[in-house]
Amino acid sequence: MPATVIVGCQWGDEGKGKIVDYLSGRMDWVARYSGGPNAGHTVKLGGEIFVLHLIPSGILRPGIRCVIGNGVVLDIDHLLEEINSLEKRGVGVLGRVFLSGAAHIIFPYHRWVEELQRQDVRVGTTRRGIGPAYQDKMGRNGIRLLELLDRRWLRERLDGELARVETLHAAYGRPMPQSRQEARETWSRHFSSVAAFLEPMIADTVTLLQDALDRGERVLCEGSQGTFLDIDLGTYPFVTSAPTTAGGAATGLGLAPRQLAKVIGIAKAYTTRVGNGPMPTEFAPALADRFRRQAGEFGATTGRPRRCGWLDLVLLRHAVRVNGIQEVCLTKLDVLRGFRSLKIATAYRRGRRTLRTPPLDAREWNDCRPVYRSMKGWSEPVTGARAWKELPAAARDYVEGIEESIGAPIRILSLGPGRESTFPMPKVRSTGKGIAARRR
């Protein structure tokens, strides 16, 4: 049985958690393949809200088993808190979550280095040590989860890594927040005892998932962040340090590319971004402020106000192509209610050139002016709609206007935070060149 991948089509926060939860009813496994506690996946269940940072949202469906793959960077204190909090709220975690022994660990010194290098200020990171942890992984200095199980070995490894961190602090002319000796002793004790608690969950998750696929079980690969935060394909250098696109599911979980049979892209009906970097369709400050409050656009991880703007089809088309997205799920359409007219960017103008694909160089983005198509707005609330035909005509036109130019059909609509607000779209009646999406 092949695997399905969920990816974000924009700069993250598209509502992936909610859609993973919705789709996981049909799955046996949900596996996270990259990123770390920088992600924040919010799911509303009944009256309760769950915000998950590391454990896949599939955990909220009884019977689903979850994997945190080798591509993830783990803050194990954070993981422990998340496990405890879920268990306290009646969500069984033990025996259902498997952690790759090859996942790299985020240590407190990764946060020190992030601050030292001012990545938090330059890029506007989540300050969770993500970049420096991936830096160490790629530089072959990282410490992996399985190494925590041997305290003496860990102490030696920490001593070596802390020596490097000490040199770095000296180069920046800054004191270490804690001495090398003290950090080595406290952390080797602390991290090895947390790892001992987690030991029953530590596994060879590659073999676990491969065996599951051999048995015909269904695996959902949960992406974190969004396509344009991808270290290779995003708006570099204003990106995260990991692959966020569909290809990352192969290396981050040990699945072969041909096992990733279906890719579902999640796109918000408008655009948001947290942190620094280009965003051509960003609203002017007054509109951004009003919209943000109406839409509740504040970061799930850091609480930071998200930047908000019109939907950008240049991004969506590119995301569909580089991820191989076959189906799109459109979220938060309900939030667009109340505009007399809505804008959608169909291309960028840069000087005298019209661009239909995103520029490679971050500096070029700053000169890109969106070319907008205007769409009629709607004033009726759509949150209560449970089917396509219950939407106002203008909302349906908006959805079909998007669908016509992104190269993939919109198959799922989500109109609110609860499970009941997400529903499948009727199949398109005719498909001609592109997607002729008339459903009426």
Ligand code: IMP
């Ligand atoms: P880092 O991943 O903490 O290194 O942050 C790098 C960039 O990615 C910053 O602009 C963050 O705001 C952004 N980022 C990281 N995780 C998320 C997320 O889950 N949603 C939205 N933006 C994110």
